[in-house]
Amino acid sequence: MKVLVIGNGGREHAIAWRIAQSAQVTNVFVAPGNGGTALDPLLKNVPITNLDELASFAKTEGIDLTVVGPEAPLAAGVVDLFREQGLAIFGPSQAAAQLESSKDFAKAFMVRHHIPTSAYATFTSPEEAHAYINEQGAPIVVKADGLAAGKGVVVAQTQQEAHDAVDAMLGDGSLGEAGARVVIEGFLAGEEASFIVMCDGKSILPMATSQDHKRQLDNDQGPNTGGMGAYSPAPIVSDRLHERIMQEVIYPTIQGMEKDGITFTGFLYAGLMIDDGNDEDRSIKVLEFNCRMGDPETQPIIMRLQGDYADTLLKAAQGKLDQASISWDPRTALGVVMASYNYPGTPRTGDTITGIPAAQKDCVTFHAGTTLQNNQLLTSGGRVLCVTALGDTVQQARETAYAAVKQIKFDGQQYRSDIAWRALK
Ligand code: ATP
Incomplete structure (x- = not known):
């Protein structure tokens, strides 16, 4: 099987890395990819971002499955374009991707289908x-x-x-x-969790739960970022909360889309705010929907994913999602994002990166903003790497990840030292 992964972040590196481990996969292309996917002998970068050119590439190369990492191509209609040309692709249509691409659409949708979220109004x-x-x-x-x-x-x-x-x-x-246009909404207090499912239009397969760290600095201080680290599972999501999230958020969302005439395929990511209290009564509210896996949540989730991911994705793209095809390593996975100088402001790029340890069974460094130039690895974006480790305990995963982080050198590097603090508190 030949697979094309669209994107250039840490999420796409992790997805491509796991797909390449599938026995039936012969080639994995990443478009456009990054320094890490360039260095991986099982992956091949393709320097294309234009959607029509991607579809032509998929046809010419005989790609059996395309997986879309980031939101921008989804919002631009890449899934519709590929499907029109008879190409298998896993992701939401442009209409379905509005759940992420317009917050006003998402809020009105949630109100219409009684999905819990904070009160809001939209203004121009x-x-x-x-x-x-x-x-x-x-x-x-x-x-x-x-x-x-x-x-x-x-x-x-x-x-x-x-x-x-x-x-x-x-x-x-x-x-x-x-x-x-702006959406102004009520402030919600509580603890956040990321809840991601795969949907083939009918069946729903929940991914492992996770928790992101949005703020730049330790103790959740500083400005919001794309995410400075994540871990999986998120202990806040007990079995009971898992059941409630499926009943109160996920099923009503997929069914609501169907009622609105839009079949949802792809990853559905609900960013949730969960308040204090016992699991029967605490409120679960949707902060946002994304129509793709999260970054950096994907990196620890993928570390825990067992089974043939390529096969799962292919069947999902064909509307035959196989619930039993993947399972989750019971250990904790934890990813620490290393960012460049001045992130989340305009990041400095071009700093030389050295010391990335070779991938181990329990520790892999996924690349994001890196590029390979004349055999030198350089920073090329805000979030540079996500060092992701597995451990029998949260503490152990954390120690393994930070031991690797400390070996990696580039000028101006910044990272949080407290990833998974909530799980350890
Ligand atoms: P992403 O980069 O994850 O796609 P986004 O730009 O779509 O993010 P949101 O996820 O809606 O934005 O919000 C970003 C962060 O802001 C949330 O993770 C949360 O920490 C905070 N936030 C958003 N909405 C609320 C709210 N109503 N109350 C409190 N905090 C909120």
């Missing part, structure tokens, strides 16, 4: 947005409607911060089209 007029903030008070959350690569959300502790966010997005156009 700054005056009306300011008036709403004055009426609601702070804390309050201002979100760009469109895709903003993790930079479109301001969790405002004061009304002033919320007003400033509205001025930046609706007034100054700081996020372009993505911020030309």
Whole structure:
């Protein structure tokens, strides 16, 4: 089987790495890939990002399955394009991807289908947005409607911060089209968890649970980032909560899409806020939907995934998802993101990376913002690497991951030293 993975992040490196281990897979192409996928002898980078060119490549090369990592090609309709040309691809259609590509669409959808989320209103007029903030008070959350690569959300502790966010997005156009409409929603307190399932249009297969670390600095301080580390499983998601999340969020979402005339295929990621209390009563609310696996949650989830992932994805793309084809390593997997100088601001690139330890059974370094130039590995983006380890305990996974992190050198590197603190508290 020949597989094409679209994307260039740590998530795509992890997905491609696991697919390449399948006995029936002969070739794995990553478009465009990164320095890590370039270095892996089982993977081959293809320097294409244009969707039509990707479809032509898939045809010419006889690709049996395409898997899409990031949201942008999904929102641009890559799945529709491939399907029209008879190419097997796993992901949501452009219509289904609106759950992620428009926060206003997602909120209206949740209200319509009684899926728990915070109260909200959507604005294009700054005056009306300011008036709403004055009426609601702070804390309050201002979100760009469109895709903003993790930079479109301001969790405002004061009304002033919320007003400033509205001025930046609706007034100054700081996020372009993505911020030309804003969703303003109620602040939710609690603990976050990432809940991801695969869906072939009918059957649903839950992935292992995980927890991301959004803030840049230890103790959840500093600005939001794309994610500074993650681990799996997330202990907060007990068996009972798992059942409740399926009943209260996942089934109503897939069924709601169907009722709206949109069959959902692909990964559905619910970012959840779970408040305190016992598992029967604590509230579970949806912060956001994504239509793809999370980054960095994918890296620890993939480390725990056992079975033939390529086969699972192919069957899912064919509408024949096999529930029994994968299982989960009971150990904990933990990934530490190493980021470049100035991230999450404009990152410095071009720093030489050395000391990445060879992949071990229980520790793999997945690449994101890296590039290979003249046999030298250089930083090329904000999040550079995700060092991901398995351990019998959370503590052990953490020790293995940080031991590898300490061997890796590049100027300006930054990482959190407390990944999985909630599981260890
Ligand atoms: P991603 O990069 O994960 O796609 P995004 O830009 O789509 O993120 P959200 O996931 O909606 O944005 O929000 C980012 C983060 O902001 C959340 O993980 C959460 O920490 C915080 N957040 C979002 N909405 C709320 C809310 N209503 N109350 C409290 N915190 C929130």
